[in-house]
Amino acid sequence: MLDIEERSGVTVVRLRHGKVNALDLDLLQAITAAMHEIDEERALVLTGTDTAFSAGVDLRRILDGGTAYVEQFLPALSETFLAIFDRPGPVVAAANGHAIAGGCVMAAACDLRVMSQGTIGLAELSVGVPFPTSALEIIRHAVGPVASQLVLTAALLDPPQARSIGLIDHIELPAALLDSAVGHAQRMARIPAEVFAFSKRQLQQPARDRIAARSEDDQAVLAMWSSTDTQQAISGYLGALERSRSAR
Template sequence: MSWINLNRDGDVWLMTLCHGDNRFNNESLAAWHDALDTIEASEGNAALVITADDAKFFSNGIDIEPILAEHGYDYFVSDFAPRLEQLFLRVARFPMPVAFALNGHTYAGGAIMASAGDIRFMRADRGRFCFPEVNIKIPFTPLMTEVVRLLPSTAGAWEMMSTGAAWGGVEAVAKGVIEHALSETELLPTAMAWAAEMAKKDRATYTLIKRRFRKSLDEFLPTS
């Protein structure tokens, strides 16, 4: 079973997560990077839409129990978590416009990943957006905190981070952490239309503006 399907419609790349609840583990991290490598290596102006094909989930976060069972806690802290953080960082600084079309539940690491995008579209009628870390006693790392700060409302982001609240699309828009709540039939076409319009922007100029606006992330770039 594959992790990601990658397609291109004109200047818009569509990256579809296709592995159930799309948790993060070693295999999925490799699949993410492979897809992003392909997109980044393409020439010319472009934009990216990231969604999932599951009827219930966009992403349910880290596949932590199997990772701990196979590799242990030290490996998780010293090896896996830093590599996941670098994936969040890569998406947050990705050199083109990036939209997330959140088709279902977007929890924990999945919500942090969605925070890394340039804009978020979410179903109004299904799925919740949630940072449960405070309830499961897993504090945000400094890099993860900076990625979550990219959400349009820092007040809404703080409320989610500090309470573990799980908001549906309509409430998430009202709280300012999601930009658009849409019906199932509107979700992907609207995100694709946004991406098609944004793909008209000069890629190099857009990337420079984006990375300067998100300069707080520079301290987390690898030094070697």
């Protein structure tokens, strides 16, 4: 599910879960545990496998699990986003491929993002589900006012488009991606750990304040994810995807 290795003084956490690293409860719990178990001051690179960083929420598991699963899944999703966002030490996303929906939010939760190929963006509204508060505020922290464009259009961007709005910071060829991400993590790690952590916290504080102030919104999010209308919307979305693949 996760491969963890040390590379030139940086911890590399690689998602390896199914074909596209779809976010289910098991993967979320593994990522959160890794974020807490790895020395919080250590520089870290988060990456995926093959051509997928993460294609977002495993919607099939949402349908199959019903309300009981959703009630576990949504808090775990926010916990994972915040476990990445909250790390005091440097975190670099090496987006080796598609980073969609929850995958995009995980990348946005990192301090710096390097991408090689694929698309990145927020597809939730096209599926018919709303965002947890943590996801919206992490995206707002990463890209500022253009967050509304990303959320409300559900557009998927290629690396140059994503860089133009600050969603990613650097573009690399696939073969150079990991070395580049590790290099960026090493450079940030040269800053005294206490100074880095304090400065990061200062930058993130407005987002943290908004998350704390709107915690009640997540009850409404849970209700919408659990509703019959949303289940039908997810089912329709998955059906359309399957028909599109069959027509190719």
